[in-house]
Amino acid sequence: MTDSDPTTDAAGRPPSPEAAANHIRKAVAADVESGRVSGVVTRFPPEPNGHLHIGHAKSICLNFGLAAEFAGRCHLRFDDTNPVKEEQAFIDSILRDVRWLGFDWGDHLYYASDYFAQLADWAVHLIAAGKAYVDDRSADEVRATRGTLTEPGQESPNRDRSVAENLDLFARMRAGAFPDRSHVLRARIDMASGNMNLRDPVMYRILRAPHPRTGNAWCIYPMYDFAHGQSDAIEDITHSICTLEFEDHRPLYDWFLENLPVPARPRQIEFARLNLSYTVLSKRHLTRLVAEGHVDGWDDPRLPTLGGLRRRGVPPEAIRDFANRIGVARRDAVIELEYLEACIREHLNRVAARRMAVLHPLKVVIDNYPEGRTEQLDAVNNPEDAAAGSRQVPFSRELYIEADDFLEDPPKKFFRLAPGREVRMRYAYFLTCTGVVKDDSGNVTELHCTYDPDTRGGNAPYGRKVKATLHWVSAAEAIPATVRLYDRLFLSPRPGDSDGDFVADLNPDSVQTLSGCMLEPALADAAGTVQFERLGYFCPDPDSTPAAPVFNRTATLRDTWANLQKRA
Secondary structure, eight states: OOOOOOOOOOOOOOOOGGGGGGGHHHHHHHHHHTTTTTEEEEEOOOOSSSSSBHHHHHHHHHHHHHHTTOOOEEEEEEEEOOOTTOOHHHHHHHHHHHHTTTOOOOOOOOGGGHHHHHHHHHHHHHHTTTSSEEEEHHHHHHHSSSSSSSSSOOOOOTTOOOOOHHHHHHHHHHTTOTTTSSOEEESSOTTTOSSSSSSOOOEEEEEOOOOOTTTTTTTTEEEEEHOOOHHHTTTTEEEEEEEEGGGGGGHHHHHHHHHOOOOOEEEEEOOOOOOTTTTTHHHHHHHHHHHSSSSSSTTTTTTTTTHHHHHHHHHHHHHHHHHHHHHOSSOOOOSOOOHHHHHHHHHHHOOOEEEEEESSSSEEEEESSTTEEEEEEESOTTTGGGGGGGGEEEESSEEEGGGGGGGSSOOTTSBBOEEEEEEETTOOOEEHHHHHHOOTTTTTTEEEEEOOOGGGGGGOOOOOSSSOOOEEEETOOOOOEEEEEEESSBSSSTTTTTSSGGGGGGGGTSSSEEEEEOOOOOGOOOSSSSEEEEEEEEEOOOTOOSSSSSEEEEOOOOHHHHHHHHOO
């Protein structure tokens, strides 16, 4: 973790929120203990203009987690106030992602569009109180007079229109009498405020666009800042948990609540959003990656979207564990991607079935093994879970091993197969390499070996020791497959930091597609993420079929020899 508490646990992850101060939990607990609230009601309020990513997962876990901890409830509400960017497909994907992550909103599914009539009535209330007015200047003119961080804004010449005129203009806006974006309704607050959000913010704009839920019933739509807090109040939300970019919006959030006859007064509390190394979590950046074809859609396994993580085989339990362990902070920090990977590995190590697969096949012929014979050997499904039992794997005269498990002239610290060397075949026998077959270019194409029948099951008689155990697949029963090896999407830990163009930091080798991989028969019906022994964790892709299996790499395993090579 960068720019934050460097303390980590034994797995190299940040401390869990139970072990670290959580200002939001303390604030909610204080509100309950003081009687300010009688029950805790939170909400997760996505805008349906994109797909959820792991940063949203942090917010989902926080909001649903707080509600569960204080025996309250959490609403799922779509803040659907901008029909130009919103689609039903996004709504459907968000519903699917929240469910997949393991959370249930029960009967509490809501939409800001449910409240359009009430919001419009409240806009009229502010106009009647002299606290809102219609401005018919262009967007550029409004923007040019907002001022700067050091200079106050300039009041609109329309600011002092009469209540009657503003009521008439707003009614005509609502009736469709004016062109798009020609008029806006602004709150009348303070153009000299040091907080730019209080400089007469826009509440409504004219926008003729079909809405996913209301169709063409409306041609004016509320701005997010106006709709959000009032939607919270309508739903009797007690705590509006937001990321830090909304901290400067809190005075405006409170101003609307104070000046409207809302049924409740939610409390807004901010926390630091998730920033992950080697990753972009900006919805705008993710949209660009998809739109420009740098990735293959919103569920590309290289993306941090929940759809991408799911397709990559990341279990929701690991994401929830990660969200809990990184905790809730008051200031921004960058979490190292390794922390997420550690959570994924730790969970999968406990639950993933073990299988054998060979990604770069090299044929092995066991010369002293009977031709035509196949025997079934016991293989453990998961050494971390005795209840997972075992399976049968076929063993025969011809096998496939990994090409990089053999070196004809091995260096000192290479303990795998080599001419004259004996190794253990996982669950099977000891093998000794006796011959090498090469093609005309000098490439090794086949190995000849002998086996010791007294070592069945990989047992070592007479105290004999070998220094390497190899995985393998019986050639006759092997299932050909395609395997995609996914790596980090970006080469820089902070994409775009050097020149502002995050696309320039894309990793050209973020995916490698291997064909002709060989799988053991038990992988024919794999339904979830499994561990390919010695290789990593993999899951079947939605494109996979029994006739043409496709597996995606979820996470790698630590490789001692690879680390030695890096240090060499």
